[in-house]
Amino acid sequence: MMRFLAGAAAFALAALPLRAEDMVTDFRLENGMQVVVVEDHRAPVVMHMVWYRAGAADETPGVSGVAHFLEHLLFKGTETMEPGEFSATVAANGGRDNAFTSYDYTAYYQRVAADRLELMMKMESDRMVNLQLDEEDILTEREVIIEERNQRTENNPASLMREQLDAAQYLNHRYGVPIIGWRHEMENLSLDDALAYYRQFYAPNNAILVVAGDVEPDAVLDLAKTYYGVLPPNPALGARARPEEPPQTAARRMVFEDPRVAQPYVRRSYLAPERDSGDQKTAAALTILAEILGGGTTSYFAEKLQFDTQLAVYTGAWYGGTSLDDTTFDLVVVPSEGVSLEEAEAAMDGALADFMKAGVDKDQLSRIKMQLRASQIYARDDVESLANRYGRALTSGLTIADVQAWPDVLQAVTEEDILAAADMVFERKNSVTGWLRAPVSAEEVTQ
Amino acid sequence: MMRIILSFVLLLAALPLRAGVDVREVTTPGGINAWLVEEPSIPFVALELRFKGGASLDAPDKRGATNLMMALLEEGAGDLDARAFARAAESLAASFSYRASDDAVSISARFLTENRDAAVDLLRLSLVEPTFPDKAVERVRGQVLSGLRGDEKDPNAIAGRAFKAMAFGDHPYGSPLDGTVESVAALTREDIITAHSAALAKDRIYVSAVGDITEEELGALLDRLLGDLPDTGAPMPGPAELGLKGGVEIVEFDTPQSVAHFGQAGIERDDDDFFAAYVMNVILGGGGFESRLMEEVREKRGLTYGVYSYLVPKDHAALYLGSVASANDRIAEAISVIRAEWERMADEGVTQDELDKAKALLTGAYPLRFDGNGAIARIMVGMQMDDLPIDYIATRNDKVNAVTLEDVNRVARELLDPEGLQFVVVGKPEGL
Numbered sequence: 001m002m003r004f005l006a007g008a009a010a011f012a013l014a015a016l017p018l019r020a021e022d023m024v025t026d027f028r029l030e031n032g033m034q035v036v037v038v039e040d041h042r043a044p045v046v047m048h049m050v051w052y053r054a055g056a057a058d059e060t061p062g063v064s065g066v067a068h069f070l071e072h073l074l075f076k077g078t079e080t081m082e083p084g085e086f087s088a089t090v091a092a093n094g095g096r097d098n099a100f101t102s103y104d105y106t107a108y109y110q111r112v113a114a115d116r117l118e119l120m121m122k123m124e125s126d127r128m129v130n131l132q133l134d135e136e137d138i139l140t141e142r143e144v145i146i147e148e149r150n151q152r153t154e155n156n157p158a159s160l161m162r163e164q165l166d167a168a169q170y171l172n173h174r175y176g177v178p179i180i181g182w183r184h185e186m187e188n189l190s191l192d193d194a195l196a197y198y199r200q201f202y203a204p205n206n207a208i209l210v211v212a213g214d215v216e217p218d219a220v221l222d223l224a225k226t227y228y229g230v231l232p233p234n235p236a237l238g239a240r241a242r243p244e245e246p247p248q249t250a251a252r253r254m255v256f257e258d259p260r261v262a263q264p265y266v267r268r269s270y271l272a273p274e275r276d277s278g279d280q281k282t283a284a285a286l287t288i289l290a291e292i293l294g295g296g297t298t299s300y301f302a303e304k305l306q307f308d309t310q311l312a313v314y315t316g317a318w319y320g321g322t323s324l325d326d327t328t329f330d331l332v333v334v335p336s337e338g339v340s341l342e343e344a345e346a347a348m349d350g351a352l353a354d355f356m357k358a359g360v361d362k363d364q365l366s367r368i369k370m371q372l373r374a375s376q377i378y379a380r381d382d383v384e385s386l387a388n389r390y391g392r393a394l395t396s397g398l399t400i401a402d403v404q405a406w407p408d409v410l411q412a413v414t415e416e417d418i419l420a421a422a423d424m425v426f427e428r429k430n431s432v433t434g435w436l437r438a439p440v441s442a443e444e445v446t447q
Numbered sequence: 448m449m450r451i452i453l454s455f456v457l458l459l460a461a462l463p464l465r466a467g468v469d470v471r472e473v474t475t476p477g478g479i480n481a482w483l484v485e486e487p488s489i490p491f492v493a494l495e496l497r498f499k500g501g502a503s504l505d506a507p508d509k510r511g512a513t514n515l516m517m518a519l520l521e522e523g524a525g526d527l528d529a530r531a532f533a534r535a536a537e538s539l540a541a542s543f544s545y546r547a548s549d550d551a552v553s554i555s556a557r558f559l560t561e562n563r564d565a566a567v568d569l570l571r572l573s574l575v576e577p578t579f580p581d582k583a584v585e586r587v588r589g590q591v592l593s594g595l596r597g598d599e600k601d602p603n604a605i606a607g608r609a610f611k612a613m614a615f616g617d618h619p620y621g622s623p624l625d626g627t628v629e630s631v632a633a634l635t636r637e638d639i640i641t642a643h644s645a646a647l648a649k650d651r652i653y654v655s656a657v658g659d660i661t662e663e664e665l666g667a668l669l670d671r672l673l674g675d676l677p678d679t680g681a682p683m684p685g686p687a688e689l690g691l692k693g694g695v696e697i698v699e700f701d702t703p704q705s706v707a708h709f710g711q712a713g714i715e716r717d718d719d720d721f722f723a724a725y726v727m728n729v730i731l732g733g734g735g736f737e738s739r740l741m742e743e744v745r746e747k748r749g750l751t752y753g754v755y756s757y758l759v760p761k762d763h764a765a766l767y768l769g770s771v772a773s774a775n776d777r778i779a780e781a782i783s784v785i786r787a788e789w790e791r792m793a794d795e796g797v798t799q800d801e802l803d804k805a806k807a808l809l810t811g812a813y814p815l816r817f818d819g820n821g822a823i824a825r826i827m828v829g830m831q832m833d834d835l836p837i838d839y840i841a842t843r844n845d846k847v848n849a850v851t852l853e854d855v856n857r858v859a860r861e862l863l864d865p866e867g868l869q870f871v872v873v874g875k876p877e878g879l
Contacts, residue, residue, distance in 0.1 A: 045818060113815075
C-alpha cells in the first residue's frame with residue numbers, strides 16, 4: 001500500500017494495522033452539540049473535554065482578553081456550586097482539571113478515572129449555562145490574569161516582540177490582538193463584559209464534547225444526552241464571521257529593542273492560508289514546506305546556515321494550518337556570535353532563494369512522509385493528543401472527515417505542490433520582518 | 448435527581464483505582480537488569496535508559512562537560528556525521544533524546560517494531576561510538592553558549608542560579624549543569640571524551656522498556672545496545688552541604704514582575720516520613736488549585752498566577768523548594784503570605800478533612816500517570832533509581848493511605864523551618 005519515491009528511506013511500514021482514526025466515533029445531539037469519542041482501553045482513565053467555538057478572535061473590540069478572563073471565571077461557581085468547588089470536586093475524585101483559551105476556541109477538561117465520567121458531565125454541563133458571578137470574583141481574578149500577563153508577556157521580551165509582530169501582521173483581523181489581552185483593556189474588564197461573552201457563546205450548539213479513554217461510545221452518548229442534550233441551544237448564535245484581512249500591500253519591518261535581550265534574532269511572518277474544509281491541499285503543502293525548511297538538523301535552513309556556513313546557532317520554520325481564518329508561516333534565524341541581524345536576514349533570504357531554485361530533495365520528502373506515516377502509529381499511544389487534534393480542528397472550521405483525510409492529503413503532496421505553495425506564500429507584501437535586540441546604545445556601553 | 452446525589456456520595460467513598468501495570472524484571476544474558484511491560488497492541492517500543500551520576504560528575508573546572516557531551520552524542524557516531532545520523536533516524540521514524548540532569552544522564556528512545564534492529568544499531572552507535580567531531584563540538588558549543596547568555600537575562604534562570612549557589616556553594620549542585628559562559632568556552636574535545644567515559648558505564652545503568660517486545664527480545668536487544676560500554680565510570684560526588692541561612696536575598700534586575708524562588712532543607716526519598724511529608728506538601732503547595740498557597744496567594748488575594756512548592760530529594764542532598772512571581776509592588780505581600788502559611792503549617796498542622804482530600808487526590812491521580820508507553824517507561828526507570836521494589840505500583844496508594852494525621856502534623860513541625868526558609872527575589876521588588 002505504500003509507494004516509495006526513493007531509496008533513502010530503506011524501511012517501509014509493512015502495513016498500518018489500525019489507524020488512529022479507527023479509534024474515533026462521533027455523534028450529534030438534537031440541540032446541535034457535537035460529540036467525539038476516542039477509545040483507548042489500555043488504562044481505566046478518561047479525558048473529558050468541552051470545546052467552545054469561541055476564542056479571543058471572537059471578542060468585541062475594546063474588551064481584549066475577555067475570552068480568557070471568562071475561562072478563569074468559569075471556575076468560580078454556579079447556582080449550585082460554590083466558587084472553587086468544581087476543581088475541588090475533581091480533586092476529591094482523584095482527577096486533574098484545567099482549561100485553555102486560544103484565538104479560535106476555549107476548552108475545559110478533566111482527566112479522571114473512567115468511572116467518574118458522569119460526575120464530570122454533570123458539573124461541566126451545569127457551568128455551561130448556570131454560571132454565577134459577583135463583583136468580588138471579578139476583581140481578584142482580574143489581578144490574577146494581569147499577573148499571568150506579567151509572567152507570560154511583560155517579563156519576556158520575545159513575547160512582547162511577538163505581540164507587536166502579530167499586530168503588524170493583521171491589519172484588520174483579531175488575530176492581531178493578544179489572546180491574554182492588551183494590558184490597558186484587561187485592567188477595565190467588567191462583570192458585564194464577561195457575562196456578555198458567556199451568554200453569546202456558551203451554549204450546546206456552539207460546543208463540542210470530546211471524550212477520550214476507556215469508554216464505550218454508546219455509553220458516552222447516553223450520558224451526553226442526559227446532561228448536555230437537555231440544555232437549550234442559543235438561537236441567536238449566528239455565523240462565525242469575523243473581520244477579514246484586506247489585501248496587504250506593503251512589507252512591514254520592525255526593530256524591537258529591550259535591554260533584557262541577550263540573544264538577538266530575526267523573525268519573519270507571512271500571511272498564509274489555513275486548512276479549509278474539503279480543501280486542505282495547499283495547507284498540506286505548507287505543512288511539509290515548514291518541515292523541509294526548518295524541521296531540525298536535516299532541514300534546508302540548518303544545512304545552509306548551520307552546517308555549510310556557521311552563520312546561525314538556530315534556525316526554524318513553522319506553519320500553523322489549523323486555524324479558522326488566515327494564519328501565518330514563520331521563519332526565524334538566530335545568528336551566531338559576531339554575525340549581525342542584517343547578515344542573518346540576508347542569509348535567510350539567500351537560503352530561501354536558493355531553495356526555490358534547487359527544488360525539493362526527494363530523499364528528504366520521502367523521509368518526512370515516512371515520519372508522518374509512523375506518527376499515525378505513535379498517535380495511538382497518546383489519546384490526549386488525539387482528543388486535542390479533534391477539538392482544535394472542529395473549532396477551526398474543519399469536520400471529522402477533514403481530520404481523517406488529513407494524513408492522506410499530506411501523503412499526496414508532490415514537489416510541485418510544495419514549490420507552488422512556497423511561491424504563493426513567500427510574498428513580501430504579506431510579511432512582517434522583526435529584529436529582536438538589546439538597545440544599540442546599551443550594547444555599545446557594555447562592549 | 449436522587450440518582451445523581453447518591454452517585455456523588457458513592458463516588459467519593461469508592462476505593463481508589465489501582466494502576467494495573469504488569470511489570471516484569473528481565474536479566475539479560477550479559478547481566479543487565481531491566482523492567483519490562485509488554486504492551487503488544489501498538490507496534491512500537493519506548494525504551495528508557497538512565498545512568499546514575501549525571502552532570503554532578505563534572506570535574507570542578509569542567510562544569511558543563513557532561514551536558515555538552517550528551518548534546519553531542521547524536522552529532523557524529525561511527526562513520527556517520529550529524530546529518531547522516533539524523534537522516535538515518537528519520538528514515539526509520541525512530542526518535543532518540545539525550546539529556547543530562549544533576550544526578551543522571553537519560554536517553555529516551557522510541558522505535559517501530561518493524562525497524563527495531565536497525566534503530567537499536569543506530570542508537571548503539573551514538574552511545575558506544577560517538578566521535579565528537581571538532582566541527583560538531585564548536586557548533587553545539589555555540590548553541591549552549593547562546594542559551595547561557597540568554598539565562599543571564601532571564602529572571603527565572605537568574606533566581607535558580609542564585610539559589611543553587613547559596614544552597615550548595617562549590618558542590619556541583621551549586622552551579623547550573625550547563626555550566627557558565629567561561630567554563631563552556633574552555634572545554635576541550637578531551638574533556639568531552641572524559642565526560643563520556645565517566646557518565647556512560649554499565650555499573651550505573653537503569654533500564655525500562657514498554658511496548659511490543661518480549662523478554663527474550665529485550666534481553667538480546669539490551670546486550671547488543673549496551674554490551675560494549677565500559678564496566679565502570681567515575682566515582683560519585685560526595686554529599687552536598689546545605690548552606691541556606693534563611694531570609695530574603697534580592698538580585699536587582701529591571702523587569703516588571705519579580706520572580707522568587709524559595710526553599711529549605713527537605714527530606715530523603717527513603718526516609719520513613721517521606722510519605723507524610725509528601726502528603727503535607729500536597730496540602731501546603733503541591734496540590735495545584737487545592738493547595739493552601741494557591742488559595743491564599745492567588746485565589747484570595749490575586750497576587751500571582753501561580754505559586755507552588757515541591758519536595759526535591761536528590762542523590763546527595765534533599766531540598767524543599769517553591770516558586771512564585773508577582774508584580775514588583777506586590778511581591779513583598781506574596782512572600783509574607785507564604786511565610787505565614789509556612790508558619791501556620793508548622794504550628795497547627797492540617798485538619799482531618801484536608802488530609803482526606805489530599806489522599807483522595809494523590810491516590811486517584813496516581814493511575815492517571817500511566818498514560819502511554821513512554822510515560823510508563825519513565826516511571827519504571829525512576830522507581831529503579833529510587834531503589835523501590837518491583838511491586839511498588841500496586842502498593843504505593845496503600846502507603847499514602849497509611850499516613851495518619853499525627854504523622855503529617857509531626858512531620859510538618861519537624862520539617863518546616865519558617866526561620867530558615869530562604870527567598871531569592873529577582874526583579875525590582877518594593878518593600879522588601
